[in-house]
Amino acid sequence: xxxxxxxxxxxxxxxxxxxxxxxxxxxxxxxxxxxxxxxxxxxxxxxxxxxxxxxxxxxxxxxxxxxxxxxxxxxxxxxxxxxxxxxxxxxxxxxxxxxxxxxxxxxxxxxxxxxxxxxxxxxxxxxxxxxxxxxxxxxxxxxxxxxxxxxxxxxxxxxxxxxxxxxxxxxxxxxxxxxxxxxxxxxxxxxxxxxxxxxxxxxxxxxxxxxxxxxxxxxxxxxxxxxxxxxxxxxxxxxxxxxxxxxxxxxxxxxxxxxxxxxxxxxxxxxxxxxxxxxxxxxxxxxxxxxxxxxxxxxxxxxxxxxxxxxxxxxxxxxxxxxxxxxxxxxxxxxxxxxxxxxxxxxxxxxxxxxxxxxxxxxxxxxxxxxxxxxxxxxxxxxxxxxxxxxxxxxxxxxxxxxxxxxxxxxxxxxxxxxxxxxxxxxxxxxxxxxxxxxxxxxxxxxxxxxxxxxxxxxxxxxxxxxxxxxxxxxxxxxxxxxxxxxxxxxxxxxxxxxxxxxxxxxxxxxxxxxxxxxxxxxxxxxxxxxxxxxxxxxxxxxxxxxxxxxxxxxxxxxxxxxxxxxxxxxxxxxxxxxxxxxxxxxxxxxxxxxxxxxxxxxxxxxxxxxxxxxxxxxxxxxxxxxxxxxxxx
Amino acid sequence: xxxxxxxxxxxxxxxxxxxxxxxxxxxxxxxxxxxxxxxxxxxxxxxxxxxxxxxxxxxxxxxxxxxxxxxxxxxxxxxxxxxxxxxxxxxxxxxxxxxxxxxxxxxxxxxxxxxxxxxxxxxxxxxxxxxxxxxxxxxxxxxxxxxxxxxxxxxxxxxxxxxxxxxxxxxxxxxxxxxxxxxxxxxxxxxxxxxxxxxxxxxxxxxxxxxxxxxxxxxxxxxxxxxxxxxxxxxxxxxxxxxxxxxxxxxxxxxxxxxxxxxxxxxxxxxxxxxxxxxxxxxxxxxxxxxxxxxxxxxxxxxxxxxxxxx
Numbered sequence: 001x002x003x004x005x006x007x008x009x010x011x012x013x014x015x016x017x018x019x020x021x022x023x024x025x026x027x028x029x030x031x032x033x034x035x036x037x038x039x040x041x042x043x044x045x046x047x048x049x050x051x052x053x054x055x056x057x058x059x060x061x062x063x064x065x066x067x068x069x070x071x072x073x074x075x076x077x078x079x080x081x082x083x084x085x086x087x088x089x090x091x092x093x094x095x096x097x098x099x100x101x102x103x104x105x106x107x108x109x110x111x112x113x114x115x116x117x118x119x120x121x122x123x124x125x126x127x128x129x130x131x132x133x134x135x136x137x138x139x140x141x142x143x144x145x146x147x148x149x150x151x152x153x154x155x156x157x158x159x160x161x162x163x164x165x166x167x168x169x170x171x172x173x174x175x176x177x178x179x180x181x182x183x184x185x186x187x188x189x190x191x192x193x194x195x196x197x198x199x200x201x202x203x204x205x206x207x208x209x210x211x212x213x214x215x216x217x218x219x220x221x222x223x224x225x226x227x228x229x230x231x232x233x234x235x236x237x238x239x240x241x242x243x244x245x246x247x248x249x250x251x252x253x254x255x256x257x258x259x260x261x262x263x264x265x266x267x268x269x270x271x272x273x274x275x276x277x278x279x280x281x282x283x284x285x286x287x288x289x290x291x292x293x294x295x296x297x298x299x300x301x302x303x304x305x306x307x308x309x310x311x312x313x314x315x316x317x318x319x320x321x322x323x324x325x326x327x328x329x330x331x332x333x334x335x336x337x338x339x340x341x342x343x344x345x346x347x348x349x350x351x352x353x354x355x356x357x358x359x360x361x362x363x364x365x366x367x368x369x370x371x372x373x374x375x376x377x378x379x380x381x382x383x384x385x386x387x388x389x390x391x392x393x394x395x396x397x398x399x400x401x402x403x404x405x406x407x408x409x410x411x412x413x414x415x416x417x418x419x420x421x422x423x424x425x426x427x428x429x430x431x432x433x434x435x436x437x438x439x440x441x442x443x444x445x446x447x448x449x450x451x452x453x454x455x456x457x458x459x460x461x462x463x464x465x466x467x468x469x470x471x472x473x474x475x476x477x478x479x480x481x482x483x484x485x486x487x488x489x490x491x492x493x494x495x496x497x498x499x500x501x502x503x504x505x506x507x508x509x510x511x512x513x514x515x516x517x518x519x520x521x522x523x524x525x526x527x528x529x530x531x532x533x534x535x536x537x538x539x540x541x542x543x544x545x546x547x548x549x550x551x552x553x554x555x556x557x558x559x560x561x562x563x564x565x566x567x568x569x570x571x572x573x574x575x576x577x578x579x580x581x582x583x584x585x586x587x588x589x590x591x592x593x594x595x596x597x598x599x600x601x602x603x604x605x606x607x608x609x610x611x612x613x614x615x616x617x618x619x620x621x622x623x624x625x626x627x628x629x630x631x632x633x634x
Numbered sequence: 635x636x637x638x639x640x641x642x643x644x645x646x647x648x649x650x651x652x653x654x655x656x657x658x659x660x661x662x663x664x665x666x667x668x669x670x671x672x673x674x675x676x677x678x679x680x681x682x683x684x685x686x687x688x689x690x691x692x693x694x695x696x697x698x699x700x701x702x703x704x705x706x707x708x709x710x711x712x713x714x715x716x717x718x719x720x721x722x723x724x725x726x727x728x729x730x731x732x733x734x735x736x737x738x739x740x741x742x743x744x745x746x747x748x749x750x751x752x753x754x755x756x757x758x759x760x761x762x763x764x765x766x767x768x769x770x771x772x773x774x775x776x777x778x779x780x781x782x783x784x785x786x787x788x789x790x791x792x793x794x795x796x797x798x799x800x801x802x803x804x805x806x807x808x809x810x811x812x813x814x815x816x817x818x819x820x821x822x823x824x825x826x827x828x829x830x831x832x833x834x835x836x837x838x839x840x841x842x843x844x845x846x847x848x849x850x851x852x853x854x855x856x857x858x859x860x861x862x863x864x865x866x867x868x869x870x871x872x873x874x875x876x877x878x879x880x881x882x883x884x885x886x887x888x889x890x891x892x893x894x895x896x897x898x899x900x901x902x903x904x905x906x907x908x909x910x911x912x913x914x915x916x917x918x919x920x921x922x923x924x925x926x927x928x929x930x931x932x933x934x935x936x937x938x939x940x941x942x943x944x945x
Contacts, residue, residue: 222945223945224941224944224945225944225945226944230944233937234937234940235937237935237936237937237940238936238937240927240934242923242926243723243726243727243923245723262940263917264916264917265935266935267919267923267926268919268923269726269727269912269917269918269919269923270917271723271726273719273752274748274749274751274752275748277716277719277749278716278718278719278748278749278752279719281712281716281719281720281723282719282720282722282723282726283723284720284723285692285710285719285720285721285722285723285724285727286723286724286726286727288710288720288723288724289690289723289724289725289727289728289731289924290637290727290728290924290927290928291727291728291923291924291927292927293723293727307713307716308713308716310713311712311713311716315710401938401941401945404936404937404938404941405938406936406938408934408935408936410926410927410932410934412927412928415927417637417928418637418638418639427655427656428655428656429654429655429656429706430655431654431655431656431706449637449638449924450638450687450690450708450724450728450731451637451638451640451641451687451688451690451708451728451730451731451924452637452638452639452640452687453638453639453640453687454687455687455708456686456687456706456707456708456709457708457709458702458703458709458710458711459709459710459711460703460709460710460711461695461711461712461713462711467656468709469656469657469703470700470703470711
């Protein structure tokens with residue numbers, strides 16, 4: 001007997017090893033042949049504070065966290081602060097249990113560590129009555145005691161995993177293998193003992209009245225478990241990027257860390273610098289000197305990058321910047337996802353924007369579009385930005401290993417060699433016409449690199465003549481501006497002419513209703529569309545990646561084909577809907593919005609409900625913490 | 635074989651090669667100290683054996699930022715205060731380039747102060763020339779970080795309540811391994827100091843006094859000046875940090891009283907440059923990274939080979 005899907009939530013305090021335990025358990029599920037998807041919820045704290053990771057596993061592709069969950073392993077918070085009466089942060093010891101009850105599905109399982117969570121606190125939750133009401137199966141276990149008996153207290157996570165496996169009737173083989181990969185000696189031995197002891201205790205001593213079992217599945221090809229941050233970093237590596245500069249900021253730090261750890265072995269360079277102005281300026285400087293370079297940050301840090309970003313546009317220096325959004329404004333909620341930096345990324349820095357912006361919707365797209373960003377940036381000599389968020393950054397899913405079996409693409413695009421420079425146009429004093437609008441193709445004038453013979457020119461943030469001299473001549477200004485903007489039109493044509501679109505479509509092609517989304521909300525929308533169609537509705541969806549130059553043709557075609565559409569995004573002011581209307585200049589009366597900005601990503605059921613409220617039973621209010629924004633003029 | 639054949643080229647270099655054919659005449663005001671920097675560079679670069687196309691001159695914004703419009707090297711006229719991070723990265727990407735950064739006192743000690751401190755701290759092997767005229771020139775005469783206390787301007791109508799910044803002391807404390815002050819009115823010393831700075835392996839900071847005859851008329855034109863190495867009144871060891879610190883402090887104190895002291899203040903030939911430090915920890919390739927992109931035979935690592943940890 002196996003169930004359709006498992007959504008296992010491991011909850012504890014920050015610093016309790018929730019992350020690494022969940023990572024290994026997700027891998028074990030993947031190795032057993034399942035598709036997995038993880039969702040991480042954590043506070044902006046080093047030690048203590050309620051945190052959880054959810055792992056959804058099924059025998060079919062899972063693209064979102066799902067709705068609620070069905071298995072809770074509540075470890076207690078070993079770094080909890082002593083609760084005082086009316087403490088602002090409440091009783092943290094009980095939170096891994098108490099905070100997670102509302103979303104637990106009917107028939108769900110709870111294991112909690114009675115070694116850390118006191119009986120008194122559990123009684124206060126009225127757990128027994130709630131369990132009865134919801135048909136929950138509750139297993140209090142002294143995980144801490146069990147861990148202490150065979151090893152150390154911190155190994156209680158292992159005891160929890162052992163108990164989980166027993167209740168789900170899972171084989172321990174993959175879990176044991178992963179433990180052996182990660183540790184050795186006495187530590188491994190102690191952990192294995194704890195794992196088995198917990199497994200055996202549960203199997204022998206508990207009555208199984210629950211229906212939930214681990215799903216069963218198989219893969220046709222070898223799988224790898226990766227996060228969005230891994231995918232971006234790997235896309236950069238395969239695009240030949242070997243220079244990254246940055247300043248730490250959650251959640252962008254993940255990509256910075258991955259590349260900083262890999263670059264030394266690849267002859268690459270990573271620089272942690274004094275601030276984000278410097279970080280982006282270094283990437284521009286490295287690119288100017290002939291290297292494929294990138295930088296990035298999250299909202300607040302990216303604000304500091306506005307200046308170098310504009311410099312890259314004006315000097316036509318290729319560079320890739322990435323921005324990992326989190327809830328704003330200002331410091332906002334540092335560890336919570338939001339899609340509220342879209343307008344910031346599109347328009348920050350003075351003057352008319354001359355940049356490319358991609359918003360990948362899942363892990364494969366994060367890899368593909370990072371590669372694409374480098375290709376476009378170096379071919380067309382402008383900044384290309386990947387905008388993603390805390391959600392995509394930290395969620396893990398399985399991908400075919402073969403997906404990454406690709407040729408590297410280190411080519412510098414429209415950069416000349418010394419030999420080619422000899423044939424290129426120079427002014428009468430021998431300066432290379434780096435910004436030559438006369439024989440530019442698609443707006444692109446070829447570049448040279450300092451140190452090359454016959455290539456010297458001046459790059460400047462001022463408007464400039466073909467060799468780079470500062471110029472305020474009106475004719476030159478218009479010619480240069482038009483040439484730079486022509487590059488964006490050329491990029492749009494280039495992207496539209498490619499075999500595969502960067503937009504992602506799902507659902508019933510002939511549907512009258514549409515759901516439009518962008519970035520990391522894609523998975524939840526995809527699943528919602530599938531469910532709506534299964535329930536007899538006729539719906540289709542599009543997830544848009546090309547923010548600038550905007551995917552005008554693709555989105556126009558989609559919107560023309562439906563009567564009404566709902567725009568789904570994680571922000572409070574419907575930024576993407578605003579962009580649609582600005583770029584397309586119509587469809588305002590067709591577009592309603594479903595907005596969420598409470599710090600949690602969409603669950604598919606919330607989108608289904610939003611659809612029903614919008615298009616089926618319009619008198620109803622949504623039950624989820626979302627907001628419906630009616631169409632303009634509605 | 636190098637993709638950058640202007641680098642390390644052995645040949646006679648004519649000073650005129652550094653004068654651009656198209657815009658040979660700077661637009662600086664008559665009598666401006668900036669001419670002195672340009673002239674000293676045009677002399678120092680050939681003497682140091684550098685050809686125009688192996689030099690990258692990175693400037694900030696202000697009158698000083700126009701330097702690379704009139705000096706015919708590879709140039710990058712960046713944004714206000716940001717010449718140093720651009721210059722540093724170019725040097726890391728291709729350590730064989732001769733990288734010179736330049737900007738004004740507002741650019742380097744004000745808006746770009748953080749970059750100045752960290753560039754000195756890290757001891758990047760670049761030359762950094764600060765055109766110090768104790769005023770914001772291009773924006774028409776506002777008080778700058780080096781303007782004397784009491785300086786009156788349109789933005790400080792009652793006179794500045796702020797003590798000026800101490801550029802030499804700041805540089806020393808931050809970690810620069812070569813610190814000098816020269817003046818436009820002292821062309822021979824200026825040329826020698828620039829040449830030394832170029833040849834120095836590490837962060838070489840030159841505070842270059844450049845009189846502004848238009849917006850800082852009241853200020854001295856930095857004459858008479860005194861060379862602390864040549865004068866019998868001063869005796870200190872430029873390799874001794876404590877003595878250098880004391881001499882710098884005195885130099886900064888007396889400038890606003892009318893005594894212009896110039897010369898070398900601190901020289902540390904032993905401190906490894908950032909290039910060396912980063913190579914030593916294995917985080918900078920031995921060959922310039924920029925060369926690799928032009929090498930058709932280069933082998934590029936793939937993410938596919940990193941996947942074992944994810945399976």
